[in-house]
Amino acid sequence: MTQTPKAADVVMVLTELADIIDARRQASPQSSYVAQLLHSGEDKILKKVIEEAGEVLMASKDGDRQHLIKEVADVWFHTMVLLTYHQIRVEDVLQELQQRQHISGLTEKASRKSQ
Numbered sequence: 001m002t003q004t005p006k007a008a009d010v011v012m013v014l015t016e017l018a019d020i021i022d023a024r025r026q027a028s029p030q031s032s033y034v035a036q037l038l039h040s041g042e043d044k045i046l047k048k049v050i051e052e053a054g055e056v057l058m059a060s061k062d063g064d065r066q067h068l069i070k071e072v073a074d075v076w077f078h079t080m081v082l083l084t085y086h087q088i089r090v091e092d093v094l095q096e097l098q099q100r101q102h103i104s105g106l107t108e109k110a111s112r113k114s115q
């Protein structure tokens, strides 16, 4: 049985997946789902992101926890393909989240209003 990753491993899982997705730029669409998506272009990738987000919504409304975990994984995966399409690294998103840590969303919102 696969063990739940420790917090320190989470970043590794995401960066290794990003590396695999990035390497698929050179792969043939016949041999790789990621290569198929990257070759199909932005609209196809965006369609998959929206489709998977809709499936997250349905799994949540059904209250099906295991299904929800799988659908969120699908959204994360497809948004990572989108990042690769735009040549953005997952580390950039992690850095953005890190910068937001300890800043309340309400405080951030209030600071925008006063600008």
Ligand SMILES: N=c1c2ncn([C@@H]3O[C@H](COP(=O)(O)OP(=O)(O)OP(=O)(O)O)[C@@H](O)[C@H]3O)c2ncn1[C@@H]1O[C@H](COP(=O)(O)O)[C@@H](O)[C@H]1O
Pocket (backbone or CB within 6 Å): 017, 020, 021, 024, 031, 032, 033, 034, 035, 073, 074, 077
């Ligand atoms: N994490 C994933 C991953 N999650 C989901 N999927 C695929 O995403 C697809 C979309 O799911 P759907 O239920 O919408 O399937 P579908 O209806 O057949 O999709 P469409 O025909 O509408 O495109 C499925 O084919 C899943 O297998 C993934 N495919 C690949 N990966 C990772 O990407 C790596 C590279 O994959 P390949 O490029 O295929 O080698 C793999 O080793 C994995 O680490």
